[in-house]
Amino acid sequence: xxxxxxxxxxxxxxxxxxxxxxxxxxxxxxxxxxxxxxxxxxxxxxxxxxxxxxxxxxxxxxxxxxxxxxxxxxxxxxxxxxxxxxxxxxxxxxxxxxxxxxxxxxxxxxxxx
Amino acid sequence: xxxxxxxxxxxxxxxxxxxxxxxxxxxxxxxxxxxxxxxxxxxxxxxxxxxxxxxxxxxxxxxxxxxxxxxxxxxxxxxxxxxxxxxxxxxxxxxxxxxxxxxxxxxxxxxxxx
Numbered sequence: 475x476x477x478x479x480x481x482x483x484x485x486x487x488x489x490x491x492x493x494x495x496x497x498x499x500x501x502x503x504x505x506x507x508x509x510x511x512x513x514x515x516x517x518x519x520x521x522x523x524x525x526x527x528x529x530x531x532x533x534x535x536x537x538x539x540x541x542x543x544x545x546x547x548x549x550x551x552x553x554x555x556x557x558x559x560x561x562x563x564x565x566x567x568x569x570x571x572x573x574x575x576x577x578x579x580x581x582x583x584x585x586x587x
Numbered sequence: 588x589x590x591x592x593x594x595x596x597x598x599x600x601x602x603x604x605x606x607x608x609x610x611x612x613x614x615x616x617x618x619x620x621x622x623x624x625x626x627x628x629x630x631x632x633x634x635x636x637x638x639x640x641x642x643x644x645x646x647x648x649x650x651x652x653x654x655x656x657x658x659x660x661x662x663x664x665x666x667x668x669x670x671x672x673x674x675x676x677x678x679x680x681x682x683x684x685x686x687x688x689x690x691x692x693x694x695x696x697x698x699x700x701x
Contacts, residue, residue: 517692564629568688
């Protein structure tokens with residue numbers, strides 16, 4: 475069973491509109507959850523993380539994510555999309571007892587001018 | 588800022604060749620990782636290391652080996668390259684403790700095996 479699921483291969487959104495990139499995870503203890511972004515021809519960059527505490531986590535570039543334990547989801551959001559947000563987004567989950575991460579398959583976000 | 592560098596951005600090798608991919612980080616991180624990235628499959632962990640001369644298999648270690656002789660350097664070795672190892676290879680590092688899960692990635696090496 476997939477540990478981290480990103481149900482959408484691609485998300486298209488108009489510039490200025492709110493965006494959501496979805497992520498769900500399989501339950502195993504109290505996982506740490508992460509979002510990374512990959513711009514074209516570059517490595518992954520850390521965006522934000524949920525460890526504990528407030529369910530709404532704020533990160534870089536105006537992104538935020540909401541941890542929902544009952545729905546086992548950690549969706550990435552931004553109130554107003556920019557063309558420069560177009561990239562590949564990966565959700566990741568920590569593995570119990572190690573420093574490894576399990577990544578989702580990625581969602582390509584395209585922001586249309 | 589943490590900097591993770593990889594020896595090549597693009598590499599073309601022939602089937603059966605021995606291939607070395609080098610990764611160097613400059614922030615004294617204990618933890619280092621090698622992933623491969625394929626479209627539709629996301630990132631898959633090949634090997635990782637928590638200390639010098641220490642290595643552990645990830646999810647897809649077959650056909651690969653690693654070497655960590657110095658703390659800052661983590662090498663991925665393809666003993667006999669095959670066409671199904673054509674992929675993007677990403678190296679990452681992280682510090683121990685509270686921020687251990689926050690991994691810093693290199694720019695990647697796109698390897699083509701012909």
